[in-house]
Amino acid sequence: MLVVAALGGNALLRRGEEMTAAAQERNVTLAAEYLAQIVRAGHSLVVTHGNGPQVGMLAMQADPWPLDILGAETDGMIGYVIERALENALAHDRPVVTLLTQVVVDGDDPAFAAPTKFIGPVWSRAEAEAIAAPRGWTIAQDGDHWRRTVPSPLPLDLPDLKAIQILLKHGAVVICGGGGGIPVVRRADGTHHGVEAVVDKDRASALLAARLGAEALLFLTDVEAVFVDFDTPTAQPLKTLSEAEAGAMDLPAGSMRPKVEAALSFLREGGTTAAIGRLEDAPKLLSGQAGTLVHLEGGGG
Known part of the structure; x- marks a missing residue:
């Protein structure tokens, strides 16, 4: 089975932690152990990750580079740390590759104005x-x-898809689509040019998983599941979540909403399993033993 695992920010930085190299190293090492369990179970694995805190910090420089360049810079840095940790967790028995990944967006996307x-x-x-x-x-x-x-325009296309497919064909674990991918626009002559934006990681991960024909898409975070009445005394985790149920919920825009919407998008494109849960429960999410299993109406995901 081909599994796409989208790492939330907790893979790099726990809540309340300072953003330091030591903290990132420690958290990624733990994340790699859980991801390695998926590979050892016989699955092919693609890993995506966020970069919001890191790209924002680089943008604080006195004379910052454009956001697409900063995105590439952070993707390389974060990808390297994940790559090294995964190689160690897998005892160097298979290739692990980080690929800087361009994502095509529409230059007229309304997100640029809002x-x-x-x-x-x-x-x-x-x-x-x-x-x-x-x-x-x-x-x-x-x-x-x-x-x-x-701006966070919608991801439309993945120019580097063939490269990812080649790497997977040869048995590599692929780290790609970091930070939602490096945003570019495609001009009339077919050339690509970077733009000032950060693409949503969850939406880009769903597009990537669908285009690769992945069977499973996992959104790995530091919350055990999607909750009803989250962060209240009556909070209850959901084992399953249908499309209609999701539409009736007031999901946080900065947290669960994009994950649920991305999960549904992946399923509509033919995906089999879409689940949301804790990083440490990653292997259990595949079997429905943990987290929230998202599904379309009349189906089980």
Whole structure:
């Protein structure tokens, strides 16, 4: 079975931790152990990951490069750490490859006029306004804090799909689509050009899984499942979640909503299994023993 595992931010940084190389190393080493269990069970594996905090920190530099370049830079850095950890966890018995992955978006996507994707550190409102004003940034409230927001256009195509397929054919574990992929637009002459945006990792992972013909798509985070009444005394984890049930829920836009929507998108394109749950439960998600199994109406996923 081909499995696409989308790592949430907790694979690199636990809640409340400072973003340091040591913390990232420690968390990725743990993540690699759980991912290695999927490979040892005989499955082919593609790993995607986020990069919001990292790309946002690089953008704080005095003279930052464009977001597509910063995306490539963070994808290489994060991919290297995951690659090394996975090689170690698998005792170097198979190739693990990090591929910088371009994702085509529409230059006229409405997202460019309404930035919603959070990146970088958190501040108080006063701090955010003081930092954003001279840089011409857009900011918005993220929970109890404020952060920079950037455009997040929909992913449309994957120019590097053939390269990923070749690597999988030769037995490699592939780390790709980091941070939702490097956003590019395709001009009339067929050339690609980078744009100032950060593509949503979950949506890009769903597109990647569908185009690869993967059987399973796992969204791995630090929450055990999708919850009803999340973060309240009456919170209850859901073992399954149908399309209709998801539509009736008030899911957080910055957390579970994109994961559920991406899971449904993957299933509509022919995927078999789409599940959301904790990183440490990754092998159990495949068998429905943990997390939330998302399914379309009249089907079991």
